[in-house]
Amino acid sequence: MADIQNLRSAAETRLSSLFESARQSFASEEKISREEAFKFFEATGLPSRRVEAFKYTDLRAAIEDAAHPAKKPSLDVAKAAVSAATAFAGIEAVRLTFVNGHLIGELSDLDRVPAGVTVTPLNEAMSQGDPLLKQLAPVAQTRENPIYQLNTAFLADGALISVDAGATVETPIHLRFVGTGETAFSTATRVLVTLGEGAEFSFLESHEGQDGVAYQPNDVVDTVIADRANLHHTRLNREGDKAVALSTITARLGAGSNIESVNLVFGGVLSRHQIYLHFAGENATATVNGAAMLGHGRLADSTLLADHAAVGGVSREMFKTVIDGDSTGVFQGKIIVRQAAQKTDGKMKSDCLLLTDDGQMMNKPELEIFADDVACGHGATCGAPDEDLLFYLMARGLPKPIAESLLVQAFVGEAIESVTHEGARDALIGEVEGWLKTRG
Amino acid sequence: MPAVQETIDRVRSIDLDQYKYGFETVIEMEKSVRGLSEDVVRFISAKKDEPEWMLEWRLDAYRRWLTMQEPDWARVSYDKIDYNNLYYYAAPKRPAALSLDEIDPEILKTYEKLGIPLREVEVLEGIAPERRVAVDAVFDSVSVATTFKKELSKAGVIFMPISEALREYPDLVRKYLGTVVPVTDNFFATLNSAVFSDGSFVYIPPGVRCPMELSTYFRINERDTGQFERTLIIADKGSYVSYLEGCTAPKRDDNQLHAAVVELVALDDAEIKYSTVQNWYPGDNEGKGGIYNFVTKRGDCRGARSKISWTQVETGSAITWKYPSCILRGDDSRGEFYSIAVSNGMQQVDSGTKMIHLGKNTSSRIISKGISAGRSQNTYRGLVSAHKKAKNARNFTNCDSLLIGDQCGAHTVPYIESKNASAVFEHEATTSKISEDQMFYCQQRGLSNEEATALIVNGFVRDVLQQLPMEFAVEAQKLISISLEGSVG
Numbered sequence: 001m002a003d004i005q006n007l008r009s010a011a012e013t014r015l016s017s018l019f020e021s022a023r024q025s026f027a028s029e030e031k032i033s034r035e036e037a038f039k040f041f042e043a044t045g046l047p048s049r050r051v052e053a054f055k056y057t058d059l060r061a062a063i064e065d066a067a068h069p070a071k072k073p074s075l076d077v078a079k080a081a082v083s084a085a086t087a088f089a090g091i092e093a094v095r096l097t098f099v100n101g102h103l104i105g106e107l108s109d110l111d112r113v114p115a116g117v118t119v120t121p122l123n124e125a126m127s128q129g130d131p132l133l134k135q136l137a138p139v140a141q142t143r144e145n146p147i148y149q150l151n152t153a154f155l156a157d158g159a160l161i162s163v164d165a166g167a168t169v170e171t172p173i174h175l176r177f178v179g180t181g182e183t184a185f186s187t188a189t190r191v192l193v194t195l196g197e198g199a200e201f202s203f204l205e206s207h208e209g210q211d212g213v214a215y216q217p218n219d220v221v222d223t224v225i226a227d228r229a230n231l232h233h234t235r236l237n238r239e240g241d242k243a244v245a246l247s248t249i250t251a252r253l254g255a256g257s258n259i260e261s262v263n264l265v266f267g268g269v270l271s272r273h274q275i276y277l278h279f280a281g282e283n284a285t286a287t288v289n290g291a292a293m294l295g296h297g298r299l300a301d302s303t304l305l306a307d308h309a310a311v312g313g314v315s316r317e318m319f320k321t322v323i324d325g326d327s328t329g330v331f332q333g334k335i336i337v338r339q340a341a342q343k344t345d346g347k348m349k350s351d352c353l354l355l356t357d358d359g360q361m362m363n364k365p366e367l368e369i370f371a372d373d374v375a376c377g378h379g380a381t382c383g384a385p386d387e388d389l390l391f392y393l394m395a396r397g398l399p400k401p402i403a404e405s406l407l408v409q410a411f412v413g414e415a416i417e418s419v420t421h422e423g424a425r426d427a428l429i430g431e432v433e434g435w436l437k438t439r440g
Numbered sequence: 441m442p443a444v445q446e447t448i449d450r451v452r453s454i455d456l457d458q459y460k461y462g463f464e465t466v467i468e469m470e471k472s473v474r475g476l477s478e479d480v481v482r483f484i485s486a487k488k489d490e491p492e493w494m495l496e497w498r499l500d501a502y503r504r505w506l507t508m509q510e511p512d513w514a515r516v517s518y519d520k521i522d523y524n525n526l527y528y529y530a531a532p533k534r535p536a537a538l539s540l541d542e543i544d545p546e547i548l549k550t551y552e553k554l555g556i557p558l559r560e561v562e563v564l565e566g567i568a569p570e571r572r573v574a575v576d577a578v579f580d581s582v583s584v585a586t587t588f589k590k591e592l593s594k595a596g597v598i599f600m601p602i603s604e605a606l607r608e609y610p611d612l613v614r615k616y617l618g619t620v621v622p623v624t625d626n627f628f629a630t631l632n633s634a635v636f637s638d639g640s641f642v643y644i645p646p647g648v649r650c651p652m653e654l655s656t657y658f659r660i661n662e663r664d665t666g667q668f669e670r671t672l673i674i675a676d677k678g679s680y681v682s683y684l685e686g687c688t689a690p691k692r693d694d695n696q697l698h699a700a701v702v703e704l705v706a707l708d709d710a711e712i713k714y715s716t717v718q719n720w721y722p723g724d725n726e727g728k729g730g731i732y733n734f735v736t737k738r739g740d741c742r743g744a745r746s747k748i749s750w751t752q753v754e755t756g757s758a759i760t761w762k763y764p765s766c767i768l769r770g771d772d773s774r775g776e777f778y779s780i781a782v783s784n785g786m787q788q789v790d791s792g793t794k795m796i797h798l799g800k801n802t803s804s805r806i807i808s809k810g811i812s813a814g815r816s817q818n819t820y821r822g823l824v825s826a827h828k829k830a831k832n833a834r835n836f837t838n839c840d841s842l843l844i845g846d847q848c849g850a851h852t853v854p855y856i857e858s859k860n861a862s863a864v865f866e867h868e869a870t871t872s873k874i875s876e877d878q879m880f881y882c883q884q885r886g887l888s889n890e891e892a893t894a895l896i897v898n899g900f901v902r903d904v905l906q907q908l909p910m911e912f913a914v915e916a917q918k919l920i921s922i923s924l925e926g927s928v929g
Contacts, residue, residue, distance in 0.1 A: 052513065339846055339847075342846075352858070354858065354860070354861035355861065356861060357828070357860050357861050357862070359861065360857070360858060360859040360860075361856075361857075361858045362855070362856070362857050362858075363854075363855070363856035363857075363858075363867070364853070364854065364855050364856070365852075365854060365856075365867070366851070366852060366853050366854070367841075367850075367851060367852040368849070368851045369841070369843065369849060369850045369851065370846070370848075370849045371843070371846055372843035372844065372845060372846050372848075377868075378852070378867075378868075379866075379867060379868045380854070380856050380865070380866075380867040380868075381864075381865065381866050381867070382856065382858040382863065382864070382865045383858075383861070383862075383863065383864035383865065384861040384862060384864075
């Protein structure tokens with residue numbers, strides 16, 4: 001309700017003072033509208049469950065105190081942190097390494113960037129007023145999102161990755177994010193990926209961090225995909241067990257372009273991954289999948305908005321949640337089909353497996369349709385592993401835990417299957433197997 | 441897939457211009473003063489000759505209402521309602537009638553025109569009895585006639601206006617009133633608690649199958665009045681009742697408010713079937729006039745193995761804000777919700793249901809069909825939740841919507857909350873996945889995918905709709921025959 005004002009929480013007050021003290025260090029010529037973003041954030045505050053979009057993920061309660069933005073670590077600290085990072089380690093890729101939200105040039109392959117690709121560290125781009133910065137925040141709805149706005153306000157580092165028109169890049173870029181520290185800290189990174197017409201490009205994102213530290217990463221990836229370009233994105237969240245991990249990916253899709261994005265979540269005491277798709281050109285396609293494997297009282301939230309604004313868009317979203325122990329899964333998906341977006345084909349699905357009685361799953365698959373010649377649908381299911389299937393496997397001599405693991409693997413596998421990069425797909429499958437083993 | 445011509449024609453045939461019930465009855469009315477205050481609440485209570493506790497109950501609700509804010513989460517927009525510019529009570533001036541002959545002939549004519557039988561048709565010996573329905577006719581704020589009361593009382597069934605029940609069975613009313621929809625439930629329910637005028641009270645004693653269908657027909661007639669009826673139905677252990685509700689209003693340029701509360705209580709093994717054909721005046725094609733329909737309907741499956749089933753055919757009202765719900769408290773209880781909502785012109789519908797699973801082995805089913813045409817907005821909003829202790833809860837939800845023309849909108853906002861592993865929830869919005877087996881069976885016999893789908897879904901809905909009496913059935917039948925072609929989730 002409009003005129004009920006919440007008292008400001010300790011975290012909100014602290015964020016205001018943090019912003020105040022960080023203000024001087026922001027470069028004056030940069031094209032980032034931090035002030036505007038923070039003004040928006042101050043007006044809304046940290047969203048509580050009274051805010052519809054955060055009904056199941058109460059950030060106001062989860063973030064008791066706002067942590068101080070992390071400083072750039074020394075090279076030694078960074079090296080030590082990276083040596084422990086193993087995600088996607090076996091994949092042949094060009095690496096950009098971020099430790100505590102800062103790009104570490106010495107640990108990145110900035111000199112090995114493949115042909116057709118330009119990588120500019122965000123800080124460099126900001127101080128030079130890089131024209132690419134204009135392409136940040138390509139999806140309008142993010143203006144209403146407090147997580148995204150908070151990222152803009154506190155933006156510390158990141159990279160601009162630009163792929164030339166017509167370039168087909170074989171080697172993926174691996175954005176490796178590692179968190180390390182003794183006490184709580186926060187990060188705010190932004191990566192912009194732009195694809196020229198007809199380009200093809202893959203990138204991987206891995207997020208790892210130390211257990212036992214209540215750090216607060218807030219990572220945003222903006223993508224602008226020109227006509228007929230093709231983008232593949234694979235993301236792995238293995239944040240530490242106390243992390244409150246917020247992340248967003250946005251995509252603006254040109255005519256006939258395609259994005260395929262898969263996010264696999266294990267970590268964070270709370271994680272929220274937001275996906276914003278804007279179908280700007282005709283006949284664009286998007287496949288967005290997600291899987292979360294949760295235990296130990298974690299909460300994972302996947303929130304998706306697919307905004308079809310042009311004719312003939314196709315979107316396929318599939319989310320799988322496996323819940324063990326007293327964990328909570330949240331899926332909120334919304335497909336908007338605007339009046340002009342005739343012939344849109346949108347299918348959204350969220351399935352959940354509850355392995356114990358203590359877990360819970362909240363599903364909210366929404367449709368908002370203003371065009372009459374469309375085929376849109378959504379499905380949501382929730383339940384325990386099928387007794388018949390378990391029986392079938394056990395009748396063939398498999399002990400119950402193994403039978404259950406097999407079913408879970410098959411269940412999650414469906415969402416991972418769409419990863420086109422073979423190495424990344426195998427790595428994700430390996431992660432799933434690892435989770436099932438430790439669960440035992 | 442766009443809608444087929446046949447569908448478009450059918451929807452047009454029930455278009456706004458065709459609103460048949462828009463006439464006005466001119467009779468002398470007695471009204472409360474304009475606006476809302478404690479005095480008006482006292483006035484209404486005094487008019488109804490209510491016991492002291494009831495007045496306190498109303499005043500308590502009124503004071504709470506003053507502290508509440510109008511909800512804004514629904515997908516409807518309308519000009520702010522000036523609650524102080526309404527009449528909260530309006531009744532025909534002629535003294536209460538004891539028999540049908542004493543009712544104002546103008547009112548009788550009104551109901552005749554609406555096709556509502558107020559005369560009890562004598563059943564002649566040797567001739568098969570017609571299907572009979574007992575009717576409680578509510579005209580603005582009062583009930584003008586209730587038929588078949590004697591025959592019903594022989595079976596022990598109490599069916600009377602709630603104001604009469606407050607005088608004759610105060611203990612029974614007091615025991616259940618506000619136990620399903622608490623006084624403070626929501627803005628509109630609290631307003632209703634303060635100023636409700638008439639509505640029906642039904643009590644079915646243990647083990648009794650109500651000998652005939654019961655129905656209430658609501659008519660708003662007077663200008664600038666709001667109708668705030670309250671219905672309370674109690675099905676005692678092992679009983680059964682089917683209840684129908686119909687409503688119409690005159691065509692007017694200004695908006696009128698209708699804020700009703702319906703409470704159902706089903707004890708062990710009892711079953712309540714509640715059907716509504718909502719046909720309030722929807723306003724004209726430009727969105728002028730029409731009823732604002734803000735209704736709180738909730739059923740409580742309080743006993744084990746009880747069952748509550750809601751069926752609604754929504755065609756009227758400028759704004760509909762209505763979520764008939766079931767609280768599945770008793771073990772093995774069952775809730776059902778079947779809805780067809782058709783919006784046209786500038787209508788805005790935000791409707792759906794809540795199935796709250798609390799008991800063990802509870803099950804629920806939701807079938808919702810929304811059809812939007814013209815420049816209307818049609819939203820399905822629903823909640824299915826399973827509490828931790830609701831072992832083996834089952835839900836199946838299917839909501840389809842159909843758009844006719846590109847000026848309207850169809851929206852779906854389902855909330856599915858599962859808090860235990862043995863609960864199995866399925867929500868689907870794709871028509872092709874109703875039941876593979878049934879589809880296969882139909883297709884094997886030569887039906888196309890679409891014909892088979894239509895047959896299966898219509899079969900579901902028709903089951904319940906066919907139990908509506910003839911007066912209501914014609915319209916409802918027209919609606920369900922609408923093809924499912926071009927459905928979107």
